[in-house]
Amino acid sequence: MKAKFFPAILSLVLLLSIALVGCSSDTETGTEKDDTNKDDASKTEEVTIDIFQFKVEFKDQFEEVAKAYEAENEGVKINITTVGGGEDYGAALKSKFASGNEPTIYNVGGPQDVQDWLDKLADLSDTKAAGAALSGTLEGVTKDGKVLGLPYNQEGYGFIYNKNVFEEAGIDPASITSYAALEEAVKTLDSKKGDLGLDAVFALPAKETWVTGLHLSNVFLAPEFDQNVLTAFDKPSVEFTHGDAFKKVLDLQNDYSAQPTVSLDYSQQVEELFSTGRVAMIQQGNWAYGSIAGIDEELANNGIGMLPIPVEGYKEDSVPVGVPMYWAVNSNKDQAEIDAAKSFLDWLYTSETGKTAVLEDFKFIPAYDGFDSSKLTDPLAKDIYKYAQDGKTLAWTFMGYPTGWGQEKLGINIQKYVSGEMKWEDLVKESQAAWEESRK
Numbered sequence: 001m002k003a004k005f006f007p008a009i010l011s012l013v014l015l016l017s018i019a020l021v022g023c024s025s026d027t028e029t030g031t032e033k034d035d036t037n038k039d040d041a042s043k044t045e046e047v048t049i050d051i052f053q054f055k056v057e058f059k060d061q062f063e064e065v066a067k068a069y070e071a072e073n074e075g076v077k078i079n080i081t082t083v084g085g086g087e088d089y090g091a092a093l094k095s096k097f098a099s100g101n102e103p104t105i106y107n108v109g110g111p112q113d114v115q116d117w118l119d120k121l122a123d124l125s126d127t128k129a130a131g132a133a134l135s136g137t138l139e140g141v142t143k144d145g146k147v148l149g150l151p152y153n154q155e156g157y158g159f160i161y162n163k164n165v166f167e168e169a170g171i172d173p174a175s176i177t178s179y180a181a182l183e184e185a186v187k188t189l190d191s192k193k194g195d196l197g198l199d200a201v202f203a204l205p206a207k208e209t210w211v212t213g214l215h216l217s218n219v220f221l222a223p224e225f226d227q228n229v230l231t232a233f234d235k236p237s238v239e240f241t242h243g244d245a246f247k248k249v250l251d252l253q254n255d256y257s258a259q260p261t262v263s264l265d266y267s268q269q270v271e272e273l274f275s276t277g278r279v280a281m282i283q284q285g286n287w288a289y290g291s292i293a294g295i296d297e298e299l300a301n302n303g304i305g306m307l308p309i310p311v312e313g314y315k316e317d318s319v320p321v322g323v324p325m326y327w328a329v330n331s332n333k334d335q336a337e338i339d340a341a342k343s344f345l346d347w348l349y350t351s352e353t354g355k356t357a358v359l360e361d362f363k364f365i366p367a368y369d370g371f372d373s374s375k376l377t378d379p380l381a382k383d384i385y386k387y388a389q390d391g392k393t394l395a396w397t398f399m400g401y402p403t404g405w406g407q408e409k410l411g412i413n414i415q416k417y418v419s420g421e422m423k424w425e426d427l428v429k430e431s432q433a434a435w436e437e438s439r440k
Helices: 010-020 056-072 089-098 111-116 128-132 163-169 179-191 209-221 229-234 243-255 266-274 286-295 297-302 335-350 352-361 379-389 405-418 424-439
Strands: 047-053 076-082 105-108 155-162 200-202 279-285 304-307 319-322 326-329
Touching (some): 047 089, 047 335, 056 286, 056 335, 056 352, 076 335, 105 335, 155 286, 163 279, 179 243, 179 279, 209 243, 209 405, 243 405, 243 424, 266 286, 286 379, 297 379, 326 335, 405 424
Antiparallel strands (some): 105 326, 155 279, 155 319
């Protein structure tokens, strides 16, 4: 799921035109063009940028922005494939590359992904976007002095709650700054759920192993890794130092959730249960705003807020804030395609048109300088920005987990645990062993 903000576009257009004009073979006749045609700027060679990306929440808006870019840049064609939500983007990306139909632009998640895809990552150090990225946002994708990814945005996650339900139940959300306070609020909501029209307090989507094995686990493992993704990446073992606190929050969600949690997915959680008022809280991030607005715009704009996921005995009033994914450019492509991809990403984050789309259409919390944060519009983004301003944040360290560990091992073990098929102690032991094996 789970900040600052434009130069003129003309120079970028000219740059692209120069990059895309050059000598080529006449594919229609099979003969080479003569010297006069080679230098004819009116004959622009088309470059196609194939984008394979994971964020389903802004799929339609992204496609519209790509059309706007095509209209401003003759000779550039952008194809977008979106794989995410309930699908495993990492597995889909591997299949995409294995098929031989490699994308130009794709997504990587941090140091582990950088290591896994190293021989297919172009150096983006010379892009305008890399120069505008906020301090600290490039650490996880910088290797040997080269910037190998550009941040999508900043995101944060916690417990999204229904303000109207809380008010009707007599609960002040500002008072929920500890695990004890959260537990008390949950029990109050549960005792009044009939009067409040609730099916349950929570909707825990245990089917989505990224929600549990990545996002939820991160809250409790980040302290162990000193809030540093590179520390997580270098760790040969995981101790579950805050495992008891992890278990308490997982149990609280599972015990007071719509059931069965192991079969609940993102769509059911956000759209069918929360957006219709059937549950009061869900563990999600600001990316869920669009899904909620698609069901109930009034609720999305005026009736939701973000609460922390408390780490009992550590930080109980903070939310995880970080970069969810990075744009990478395929170094296997020819130079014209690589240059066109870089120019598109620069335009997206440094032009007036692109930056307006990032804020107003994508509803992103920018990860770049030059944006006007006062123009953040949705309430979840505003809440997360406020947490960040107040220094009440936890790092996104799950990007440093061993490849597949969070979803394919820990997330699956959590499914077994909430289904009563595995004890917590066994979950910890098996997950620890899998981590250590992956680090060998």
